[in-house]
Amino acid sequence: MEPLIHVTNLKHVYPDKTAVHLGGLDFAVEAGQRVVIIGPNGAGKTTLLAHLLGLLAPTEGTVTVLGCRPHESFRKIRGKVGVVFQQVDEQIIGPRVYDDIAFSLRNDGLPEDQVLQKVKDVAASLQISHLLEKIPHYLSGGEKKKVALAGALVTLPQILILDEPFLSLDPESRREMIRLLNHLSREHEVSLVITTHDMEVVGDLADVVYVFHQGSIIARGTPREIFGQVNMLKEANLEPPVLAELFHRLHQKGMKVPVPQSMAEAEAWLIKALQNKENPEDIG
Numbered sequence: 001m002e003p004l005i006h007v008t009n010l011k012h013v014y015p016d017k018t019a020v021h022l023g024g025l026d027f028a029v030e031a032g033q034r035v036v037i038i039g040p041n042g043a044g045k046t047t048l049l050a051h052l053l054g055l056l057a058p059t060e061g062t063v064t065v066l067g068c069r070p071h072e073s074f075r076k077i078r079g080k081v082g083v084v085f086q087q088v089d090e091q092i093i094g095p096r097v098y099d100d101i102a103f104s105l106r107n108d109g110l111p112e113d114q115v116l117q118k119v120k121d122v123a124a125s126l127q128i129s130h131l132l133e134k135i136p137h138y139l140s141g142g143e144k145k146k147v148a149l150a151g152a153l154v155t156l157p158q159i160l161i162l163d164e165p166f167l168s169l170d171p172e173s174r175r176e177m178i179r180l181l182n183h184l185s186r187e188h189e190v191s192l193v194i195t196t197h198d199m200e201v202v203g204d205l206a207d208v209v210y211v212f213h214q215g216s217i218i219a220r221g222t223p224r225e226i227f228g229q230v231n232m233l234k235e236a237n238l239e240p241p242v243l244a245e246l247f248h249r250l251h252q253k254g255m256k257v258p259v260p261q262s263m264a265e266a267e268a269w270l271i272k273a274l275q276n277k278e279n280p281e282d283i284g
């Protein structure tokens with residue numbers, strides 16, 4: 001079956017002649033997958049997202065989203081693709097939070113009673129019902145992110161695109177955002193495409209991780225496969241998660257350790273190892 005998103009050998013040249021190339025592996029997203037893109041500054045992550053949203057047209061290569069070329073016919077798929085931009089301030093345009101979330105529904109000509117119901121439902125699911133009458137400008141950063149997410153989700157998209165959703169969130173809001181995104185994927189089968197510099201969230205969030213570096217998509221795999229390649233990550237100017245680095249060092253010292261995907265996994269392994277100090281190599 002054709003993936004929901006398929007990008008091959010994308011090259012984009014900006015008007016000032018800056019060229020962004022995503023050669024190497026194809027970028028593909030299957031239905032219901034949670035895909036996280038990592039890469040150093042300037043690797044082309046945001047440029048790719050702009051192509052998925054039809055905001056840019058490829059100079060070379062192909063971009064297919066839900067069977068369409070987004071730059072030619074994004075209107076056809078608009079309601080099926082939600083987005084939360086990095087700068088949510090630029091995205092939130094309604095005078096009240098309610099109006100902002102209602103924007104695309106009203107734009108599609110939905111009767112006001114249905115708009116009301118859908119806005120109420122999405123606000124309740126994101127636990128922001130108490131914010132609906134507020135002026136967006138005065139919201140906190142985390143609240144703004146949730147409002148932008150509500151605006152993206154209110155049309156029940158098949159694909160949700162998020163550029164750096166964890167930026168400037170405090171630990172509690174970050175956990176809450178991870179929980180929400182995983183819930184959307186699990187319960188509503190929304191496919192997620194997320195860029196982040198926050199390596200610590202990737203293991204809790206991704207089915208598939210793509211690594212962008214110097215004009216190429218250089219690696220694709222599960223978080224365990226990607227974080228098992230600590231040297232590749234460092235060469236790509238990426239800091240592996242602390243646990244991956246620690247277990248990599250233990251491995252280099254000759255210990256048969258797994259690559260932990262989460263704190264809970266590392267904790268369980270360490271408890272077993274400490275309880276069985278006689279022969280820790282047996283624990284895998």
Ligand SMILES: Nc1ncnc2c1ncn2[C@@H]1O[C@H](COP(=O)(O)OP(=O)(O)OP(=O)(O)O)[C@@H](O)[C@H]1O
Pocket residue numbers: 014015016018019020039040041042043044045046047048
């Ligand atoms: N509108 C633009 N005009 C000219 N060059 C641009 C434009 N937007 C991005 N670029 C350039 O394209 C390259 C890729 O930028 P992009 O924003 O896609 O990278 P990124 O991986 O998202 O980086 P970051 O992690 O810093 O957000 C950079 O060299 C950037 O300077």
